Structure formats: C-alpha cells, structure tokens
Amino acid sequence: MKNRKIFINSAGLNQPLKDPVSRETLHSARAYRLQRVREQLIRHDCAAVLLYDPINIRYATDSSNMQVWTAHNAARYAMVFAAGPVIMWEFHNCEHLCSHLEAVDEIRSAINWAYFGAGPRVSEKAAQWAAEIADLLRHHGGGNMRLAVDKMEPEGIPCLVGLGVTLLQGQPLLEQARAIKSVDELELIKWTIQVCERGIRRMADELRPGMTENELWAWLHFENIRHGGEWIETRLLASGPRTNPWMQESSNRVMREGEIIGFDTDMIGPYGYCADISRVWTVGHVQPTPEQRRLYRTAYEQIHHNMALLKPGMSFAEFTAKCWRIPKEFYQNRYCCVAHGVGMADEYPAIAHVGDDWQRGGYDGVFEENMTICIESCIAVEGGKEGVKLEEQVLITRDGCVPLSSYPFEDDWLR
Template sequence: MLNNKNSYLNDEARDRPLTNPVTDEVHRAARAYRLQRVREQLVKNDCAAVLLYDPVNIRYATDASNMQVWTSHNASRYAMVFAQGPVIVWEFHNCEHLCNHLETVDEVRLAINWAYFGAGPRVSEKAAQWAGEIVDLLRQHGGGNMRLAVDKMEPEGVPCLTGLGVELLQGQPLLEQARAIKSADELELIQWTIQVCERGIQRMHDELKPGMTENELWAWLHFENIRHGGEWIETRLLASGPRTNPWMQESSDWVMREGELLAFDTDLIGPYGYCADISRTWTVGHVPPTGEQRRLYGAAYEQIQYNLEVLKPGMSFREFSEKCWPIPEAFYRNRYCCVAHGVGMADEYPAIAHAGRDWESGGYDGLFEENMTVCIESYIGAEGGDEGVKLEQQVLITRDGCVPLSTWPFEEDWL
C-alpha cells in the first residue's frame, strides 16, 4: 500500500495502476453473504419481501450496478428481494444484460418508470400498472404474506399498493441493520477500496503545490479512483486556509498559498461500491506548521486517539458518547456533526451524537458489535478562528477494540 507520505511517487509509479488483489471467489462470497443478511432481516420483521429503489441498497442486496448517481434521483430502476423466493431486478431501458453475470439475480424485467420525468401526465396510469405487477408477485411468492418493506418511494405509489391489500413497512431500517455487520470477504473489498483511496491521497500529497486551486488538487483523488474501477465521490470536502474554518466548505477555485492548512474528507465510493472515508490535514507546500496550527492539530489528533481507545464491542452508543474526549469550550461551537458513524457502501448506521445537548435532541441508542466498520471523527477550529483541522480514521471493531483500516499516517511530527 502506498502510504509513505515522505516517499513521493516517481513518474513510473504514477503511470502504473495498482494490481487488484480481489478474487472472483471473494466477490461471489461477499454477494452471497449480503443477500442472506437482507433475507434474515425480512424473516426477523415478518416481511414477504423488500422493494428497493436506493441504488446503494440495490447494490448491497444484488450487486447490480447501473448509473448509480443518476438513478439516485431518477426512479427508473428497482429491485425486489423475497424472504423465500426470487430476486428480481427491474432495469432501465435496454439494460437487462447488465445483470447477466450475477448469480444473485433470478430474473430481470423492464422497469416501469412512473416518476414525473419518465411518465409526465401519465404518472397515475403508470403507477397503477407498476403496483399491479408488484402485487401479483407478492401473491405468487409471498406465501400469503402481504407485508412489503420499501426503502424509498414517490408518494403516488403508497395508495396504489395499499389499495391492493399491501401492508407497507419502512425498508431502510432493515437494510441499514443488514449492512452494519461485515463479513471477512466484504472486508477484503473494503481494504481494496481503501488502498485505491490511499493511492489517491498519495497522489494529492505529491501534487500539492502553492498556486494550485483546490479543485485542481481534488481532481487527483477522482482520477485515481476512476482509473482503478471506483465509482464516485460523495462530497467535495477539500478546503484550504481560511476556508477550513468553519468546516464543510466545498472545494473551489481558491488558490492555495504556502503554509496554509489544507484539509479534506475523501467520502470516496470505490471499487465494488464500497466507501473509503478518510480525513487528513496538511500544510500547503508541506512546510512546517505554525505554533497555532500545531495546537489545532494536536487537539484533533488527541480526540481521534482518545475515542479509538474508548470504543469496544458490546458498548452502547450512549456509553461511548458519554466517555468520549471532552471537546474544549473554544472548539465546541464548530464541533463535527457526530462523534462517529458506520461505513460500508456509504456512510451508514449508526451515527453517534455528541453527549449532552446533541444527544438529547437527536441521539439514539444501540450496541457496537464485532465486525462493524466505523469512522471516528474530529474537527477542531475555534468559532471565528483563522483555520481548522479535520481528521477521520476508518476502523474495524474487533473483540479487542478498534483496528485501523485506513493506514495513511498522521502528521505525528507536528505533535
């Protein structure tokens, strides 16, 4: 893995992509595990089937992938997984062949697009046609059970289904619970995505020079992701200098100046649809930090390391939140939105609120379990301050605690 930030890539290394270590056997085993996890949730919740529109959920359950970002806002493909029956994918026009290699998919049909973009003034007509097909399948494969979980759906579809005797349930909780525990084969896919992401981080590290724009630097992460078979990057969270405080400003045409802080959050959806979610902070030009930059970085690093030591399997979300590193008052107003969150094919369940006012307004409890993958978060920047530091570490929860999955080093010489 290319993660030695002091050893720059030479021209030959830049031109040569990494070799994918994942075998077809591992990929097939991961698919089988994920589909079984979905079916276990259906049985547990007494559902005949789940209807999926979220492309990430479709990918998790079936491994079918097609225009993932576009179909996230155009309801033109969907899938149905039965607890004890077939897996059916409805594909976009002339895309049925895209599932030919998938042993997880039993049947492919042409999708009925009843969202307004696809159906226009014929929404009601197309939605009724769509609902009739769904209900026919429930009657055929549901064993008399008409309970159907749905992850997301346009409002018009609800009365179309319930009017035909379907009992609807929220499907997203079922999928989030299924996705939370990773198999050994999934972890191999995740490790490959992280390796690709860290190649992109290495490339950004090597290319970073004063006078570049933020967008020019950010493009290198996209380049390495795409050329290694990755999919997309969920955000544009790269900022420098005064744009690092407050956090969440997206990459721009801002010209980076030597000595400023440069912070980023990868949010990268890579090969096989898995996420690498890593944050680091450097100086532009890789020059020594100022005293104030060291102070900010030291606090962020302390928060990450402290919380990594706290987290153990079997611990409740609330207990973890209450035992986390106490954020100094000077940095509290600009705190990150959560202490930690799950990660798999995207950011996912759980999201752990800070103790106190955040917990009371939006926190929820549960248990950390072995083989969850999570990200430990930190943002340190004073309200009205000049700069801020963003750090994030992606880890696996084992029986003994947290094991880092992301291996790109921190700036320990700043501490």
C-alpha cells in the first residue's frame, strides 16, 4: 500500500462528478417540504412545531450547521407555525448561515439551556427560553397554545406547561411529513445516490488484499465529501469472519484474498439526503466459493422477492405476511427489519419481520406512491464463517417499485 499512487483508475474517477441540481429544483424541494410540515400541523391542530433534531430542521428550513455536533448539543432550534413565520434560533454568531434561505422569516440567537451550555444555570436559562417560546405562540398562534416538539431536555417541559402551553409529540408529525417525496426531492436523492455509487466504484477499484477495512472505507467518505456530501451515519464495513454476525464496524483488520467484504453505506450526501445501499464482493475480486455463492443467492432472492411485492395501497401487515420466509438456518442472524423508509436519513416506516418480531415491535400502515424504501437482507448461518448483507433503495410508483440505485449486483455469483 505504501508504494501505490492514490488514484489508479483510468476510467475517469479522478475528476469529480458535476452537480446536476438546479436552483429551481432546490427551491421547489424546500417549498414542498415546508408545506408538508404545515399540513401536518393543521391536521393535528397544532399552532407550531419546535424542532431540535438537525435532520428535521434541515427538512423544514434547509438550514444546516454542525449537523452531527448539534444532534447531541441542543445549541440551535427552529419553530414552524402552521399559519405564521418560520423562526430559526442559531448558535453563537452563526446567524449569517441562514440569511439566504427563503423559508426562514426570522433569525434569533439561541438560548442554550442544556447542561453543557448552561451548567448550573439550566433552570434559569430554561425559564428564559420557555418565556420566549410561549410569547411567540401567543403572538402567532391565533389563540392556539398547542405546540409539537420533536425532542427536548426534560427541564423544559414544566417551564412551558406552566406558561399555558400544551405539548404534543412532534416526531410523528415530521416522520409522516418526510415520508412522501416530491419530484424535486427525488432529483436530490438521485444525485446523492450517484455520488454514493461513485464512492462504491472507488472502493471496488481500490480493493486489494493486504489493505485494512478502514483504508477501504475511507474512499466512500472521500467521494462523499468532495462532492458536497455531509457525513456517514455508521461504519458498517466488515470482512471475512467479521461479516457474521453482521453489524461489526470497520476496523484495522487486514483483509485477505478471497474473503467476503460487505458494507452498508448509510451515507448522508449532498443537500442532506441519504443513500443507503449494501453490496458484497470478495477481497481481490476473485471467484467466490460455493458457500459464498449460496449465501449470496439466498440474500439476492430475499431482496428481489420482497421488492416485487411493493406497491401503493399495500398495508405493512400484508407486505410482512407475504415476504420471503427466512430459512431456519439463517433466522437467528436475520436483519433487524424487512424494510424501512429513507429520505434525509433512515425514517418511517420500519417494517418488522412476521411472527415474534411483528408481535414485539411491528405496526401497521400503508405504502404510498413516492415513498422511498430500503429493502434489507442479511444471510448468515449462526456460527458460520461468513455472511452476506444486501440492501436496495427503491421508489414506490403507481405500478410497483423501481430501484433508485443502478450499482450492479454480482450476477456471476448467481450461477
């Protein structure tokens, strides 16, 4: 590895892809998303929603600032009124980051009352924060003091309730809003997937026996960042015995020729959208063993059987009941769900397996046109040497579902 050049591919991977997203597409996507949020507020008779989750803030306003950091530091928030302004509270001296956004009507300085920001003054700062929120509700809510909140430290609850605010769960409203994609959102998703596939191709090109899992995984990050992407939610790349059971994150393990290497991209790319794709190769791209072929064929069959079922109007319960049945030898190491929604991250719905999984955590609903869904498979014998993880990202259309990814499966493994 030390003597290799960084770029070795001759098929054009040196040059970044050209961003195809127009300003009109971006503006239309922003307007659609904000309208979806307001429709949910009206449906649930809420005056407004208060957002702390950076993905929800991004969805409603397209405002982005230190997304990962603010996911665990409550240092910025937004308030969207059903019939009123969109107000953004920004981190210290970051007001300029939202000045170009047409969806944001007013920018204020955030009051950080989480312990990291307020220390022993949490109660004081939370009271100050709550007074500002309640005052805005009285001013813009038309007499409605019902406020949805997606996430909040517990100290703030009695502060708001004491000022006459009725609190509701905001996360369900945002998940339902995010579930149906517009034509413009789909263009943004397709661009993120194109960037992700460039990263996958780079990994396939760079893969050599003797390199570590982390060295290979870094190429996906490289392509994502240089194309304006943002972060990767997990580190799910594993090789050889670390593929069974699945969910082991990338490490400094040196990969050996002929071993299975699998990954799950979980990539938050350009404009904040997610590309969630899993593929499997052999290290060195050598021919798979008979057992590797068997595992791969089985995972491929599960993915494509379940994709063929998807259509608008089908209930989650019906889909689960008709899904491919996992053979007993693979059941213990099954993936955590059959399928899940995807947009700016993994999102509603999460579809449980039939049987005990459904009884413990399943819930019903209906697939709708323009939902984007990931179909999952993990095939690994309990105690076996290796496993196969596959995942395909699809769009539900009026006629069924179509893949959003064009990255090929290993067709020669299916023979």
